[in-house]
Amino acid sequence: MVPSYCDVLIVGAGPAGSSLAYYLSRKGLRVIIAEKKKKLEEPSRCAGFVPAAFLNLFEDKLDCIIQDIRYMETYIDGEKESVLRSPGYMIDRKKLVEENISKAIKSGCVFLDCAKVESIKSKSRLERGSFLIGISRKKKSLKIISRVIAGAGGAYSIVSSGLLGLGTQTSILGMNQLVKPSKEDDSYNTRVYFSKDITAGYAWIFPRGRYLDFGIGFLKGSKAAKHCKDLFSYHLENTIGSNYSKVTGVHTGLIPAGGIRGKVSGPGIVLIGDEAGLCNPVTGAGIYNAVLSARSVSKLIVETVKTGDVSILRGIRHIYEKEFMSSLSRALEKRKNMQKNWKYEDLEVLVKRCWPAFKDYWK
Secondary structure: OOEEEEEEEEOOOHHHHHHHHHHHHHOOEEEEEEOOOOOOOOOOOOOOOOEEHHHHOOOOOOOOOEEEEEEEEEEEEOEEEEEEEEEEEEEEEHHHHOOOOOOHHOOOOOOEEEEEEEEEEEOOOOOOOOEEEEHHHHEEEEEEEEEEEEOOOOOOOOHHHHHHHOOOOOOOEEEEEEEEEEEOOOEEEEEEEEEEHHHHEEEEEEEOOEEEEEEEEEOOHHHHHHOOHHHHHHHHHHHOOOOEEOOOOEEEEEEOOOOOOOOOEEOOOOOOHHHHOOOOOOOOOOOOHHHHHHHHHHHHHHHHHHHHOOOHHHHHHHHHHHHHHHHHHHHHHHOOOOOOOOOOOOOOOOOOHHOOHHHHHHH
């Protein structure tokens, strides 16, 4: 039976939402996660790279690590221009989410799949909570009262739009596919490819054990977007070759690229991960920031629930500015520079100014 009341209702069960449930449940809070999908993280639109510091965010050992990563190679018009030390891991994002939710459930969390949040009404005068949430799930209607509601729905959800009045985020369109090359790829490096036809974006090859994750990301609404299928096929064969087998289909999705959002909290409301605009506007990396934001925000939520003082959540803006603003502001500046000058400027000059593998990016 689904509880009619909780301390925190989390909308979205990706890396951010599942991690928040993990942290909060361990502190004894009553948590409900509402995930609209039937199957977690399917389809997966993420290559799955995280920096080495990712492991420090969890007290438990993680089973989602696929392999180590040592360097990032950057290619411009087919020529290798940089090999940058970039220690980290390739992870199975779906397994990460499943691990988080499993641990949260053991600590008392309630997980609802196929659960679409239809309405959220402020009920600040209610003795037991501040929000009344309407959820449709498997042809049934649920009403849940929650003291705090967390938006972890990715690029867009009802929390950021309905409660905070935020519009759609500036986004990059991403496409990826898992393939198995005929000749085993034993690389421990990620590879990034810049080409003028991938407008303000790049192609990538990330090793995942016996497989490779190939993808492209480009400016939404650009010429590349109009011919995305042909562009994807061309660069797949141009980088990996024609001797491979498809493990999955081609998945598409939006990658937020607008930087930290104007509002990240309200009375009893928090945004985390991609929904808070914490995805890197240039690289598209977002898993580490998603989990870090969940861990940081969880401390304020625990204090809020214990004291009943929802104004505590205002401190989230300060936390995000301290942890993310410097890197994301620089990345957003470079993203805008890249988009503005992509058509007219020499590609090598532009990439070396706007991609973090090169020293001019840090000037």
